[in-house]
Amino acid sequence: MFKKILLIEDDKFLRELMNKKLLLMGYDVVSAADGESGLVMIKESKPDVVLLDLILPGINGFEVLEKAKKDPETANIPVIILSNLGQSEDIEKGLKLGAKDFLVKAHFTPQEIINKLKAILD
């Protein structure tokens, strides 16, 4: 049984790259390009981990996280924030809202991101 990862990312190219890497590493991937649909997908597809961007069209990543954590159905799904924000305020806010980790995209390679995923899945 493959582990399922939900990728919420609005940049098409970044989404494709991450999608490819995740598939290569043997994960099942579903993705969403904005906050609204991301939230729906969390509920419907019940992923094992969510990779969540913060700057998104419509409702932003913080709100997605907050709503997902409030819903008892999805509250236990681990969320890793993967964003290019990265100031201490943002990181603290993300972790407080219940994210497992906060990764700045420009500071991690795809492989390093997968390693973080693995650590949470194991």
Add this chain to the structure above:
Amino acid sequence: MYEEQTNFKETKEEALRRVRVALLNILEDTDESRKEAVNERNKTMAIIENLTDGILLLNKRNEVEIISPPVVDFFRKEEAEVVGKNIAELLEGEDFKKLKDILFDDEAKKTKVAFRQEASIGERLDLEVTTVFLKDEVEERGVLIIFHDVTRDKLVERMKTEFVSIAAHQLRTPLSAIKWTLRMVLDGDTGEISAEQRDLLEKTYVSNERMISLINDLLNVSRIEEGRFLYKQEPGRLEEVVRTVIESSQELLKMRKIVLSEDIPEGLPLVEIDKEKIYLAVQNLLENAAKYTPEGGSIDISLEKHETEVVFMIKDSGVGIPESDHERIFTKFFRGENVIKMETEGSGLGLYTTRNIINAHRGKIWFESKEGKGTAFYFSLPLARQKTSEEKS
């Protein structure tokens, strides 16, 4: 006898006449001086009233003696209702709180002749306030306050830093895409590549990493200038931060074949720090030392406890800073004349950022350097406030 009397009368009259002349002279002089004084006063007032900076003169009872038109505007009052009033009455309300704190800083009055601070009046004005305490040998004579309106400068500054911050964030996204793509290709995720392709892509990857770190530097600088750089200051151990930096720099030191020796004593007192920022400061200094020290050189790092502070030192056997650059070494985008020629990478933001971090911690930073011999950078951080026994319990 009669003759004598006449003589006497004459001399008396003569004397009186002379007194009269003398008196008239004095009066004339006085009048002259008065006119001069009035003239001078008019000149001074003309200058004061036409200055774009605002002038406020208080006597020693803190009553308004002179107030120039810009200050009247700042306070949103009429001149007539202000003169002679105690300044405390004029500065009521939340808007004037900061200004009041400055003007009634008794501590400063005792220790300083003049000082300059920034104060905002509500949301509408940013002022640079220069306070000059007027004293003669005998007593306090009052206070002269000069207001310089910096509202526009502040706005431009805010817009500038906001722009840099947004730009820096937006730039990270395409750089992430480049980084991820290159890494995946290099990791073989898209199939085999030739040795030549690998070599080129590795170099591209390093360039891209350089760009990412330059943007991080810019982001830090823009935040420093926004004044919201120090996030969380709490009592912490400087030695722990220094050790973490040393640990994470092992690869760089190995690559540059540099020997690092450290002298970090046990049991150093706590200092009030924002760990993340101090990490950045120490990292900048260590990276500089490593970059500007030739292969096979050495770096010494030490920590020392002084009475009221902990002093950090990093000394290298590197290229040194030319004498002529000493004054400008901490300015933004500045790079030493000798290191520009060395083809080393660098944004010219490291020491600027580092000094700002140390200053924000109320610490000091300084250096000693000799071109061709090496450089030693020092910074000191004040000890964390000792908790009293009551606070502890």
